[in-house]
Amino acid sequence: MSDTRTVLVIGGGASGNAVTVLLRRAGLAVDLIEARPDWNATTGSGITLQGNALRVLRELGVWEQVAASGFAYGSLGVTAPDGALLFVKEDMRTGGDDLPATLGLQRPQLQRILIDAVRACGATVRLGTTAETLKQDADGVSVRFSDGAEGRYDLVIAADGVSSRTRAEIGIADRSEPVGMAIWRTPAPRPERVTRTDLTYGGPAYIAGYTPTGEHTLYAYVVEACRDRRTIDPSAYADEMRRLAEQYGGVWPEITQHITDPDQVNYTWFDRLLVEGSWHRGRVVLIGDAAHCCPPTFAQGAAMSLEDASVLTELLTSGRPWDDDLFQAYYERRIPRVRTVVEASVQLCQWQLDGVRDADVPGLIGRTMTVLRELP
Incomplete structure (x- = not known):
């Protein structure tokens, strides 16, 4: 009888x-179940990955594929609504000096890279499957799945x-909660002169920006006040x-001419979530x-999720008992860093919603990125 967890x-x-x-x-x-039959492999326009996200992708062994598929750069431009360049700021290398500061990638491409890594690692994967019930005792969890199958797990x-x-099922x-902003996103061909993220604050929307995601692609986004999606x-x-x-x-005129297919355009509200107390x-x-989310104003959503996976794995494989103390240690190690990101991301939104013109945006960004340069 195997004693493998x-x-x-x-x-x-x-x-x-x-x-x-x-x-x-x-x-x-490890068994992995995913509700969507297509494993979400075709959805999304683009994603901005900063160095601390790239560090975890390197830990996963997929950095070479990510680097080959995406577009790395090291600065951020800010432009006026008419396109005039106001200034360029060098990005902080939050993943260390041996990784790019930032990399843009088509979101479906990142998902396909991760799917290939899961397939190669030997995990059992079941698509179009959900967990219908979870029954816990002191030693583990009994699970009944949507296809009628059952399983028993240590975790x-x-x-x-x-x-x-x-999250709801475990109480x-x-x-x-929405923060009051929403974002339009779409992929588009990359003009040759787009070699970094450029952001415009103001104009007809709060923010307009674009990020190169490959040799020939970018994704563009426009942030406005929330509207009732039903309308x-x-x-x-x-x-x-x-x-x-x-x-x-x-x-923008070169990008705008390609915004023609409504199926390629995504409209999403900015949400905030931070579970306090414990994550288990x-x-x-x-x-x-499932534990935290934030507006993409710092481009840290995926990074925080990837860091969670790295830290939790480190603790689970440390030889310690899988008990409340270990899971609380996971929470206590993650919560200060995640809270910093969530609160800073929401603050940038609130300043714009309130029309605050003298906000210390550079200071907030600098303090937050300094925290992220430290190991999680």
Whole structure:
């Protein structure tokens, strides 16, 4: 009879995929279930990964694939609504001096890279499957799945996102809250002169920006006040984003001409979530967006999720008992850093919503990025 510890990971996004690979590498038996039959491999426009996210991707063994697929750069530009360049700031290398400061990547490409890593690590993967019930005792968790199958695990890791069903089932009542802003996103061809993220504050929207995601691609985004999504016909998404984007100058006219397919445009509210007190109940523990989420104003959502996977794996494979003390140690190690990111991300939004013109934005960014340069 095997004494190998068994883990169920619920959710096949960045944090779930990452923790699966890391735990398998340590010799644990891991089952991963994902509700979506397509493993979310085609959804999304782009993602900005800063150095601390790249550090975890290197730990996963996928950095070379990520580097080859994305677009690395080291600075941030700020432009006026007419496109005039106001200033350029060098990005801090939060992953260390041997990694780029920032890398843009098509989100589906990152997901495919992580999927390949999960497949290669030998985990058992079941798509189109959810956990219907979780019954805990002192030694583990019995799970009944949506297909009628059952399983017994030493640990369940809930990586099922901001609307986590698992979080609610184990009695954690926290739910995400909108911060008052929403974002339009779309992929587009990359003009040759786009070699970094450029942001415009003001104009017809709060923020307009773009990030190179590859040799020939970028993703563009426009941030406005939240609207009732029920009043926006999805067939008009391209028209709505183009209406805002075409009022910006510089490289925007080259981007705007490609905002034509409503199926390529995504509209999402900015949400905030930070579970306080602990991120576990018994042998079920939360990671990633199930425990915290924030507006993308610092481009740290995926990074915080990936760091969760790394830190939790370190603790689970340290030889310590899998008990409340260990899971509380995980929370206490993560919460100061995550809180810093969530609160700073929300603060940047609130200053814009309130029209604060003398806010110490550079100071807030500098303090936050300095924290992120430290190891998690």
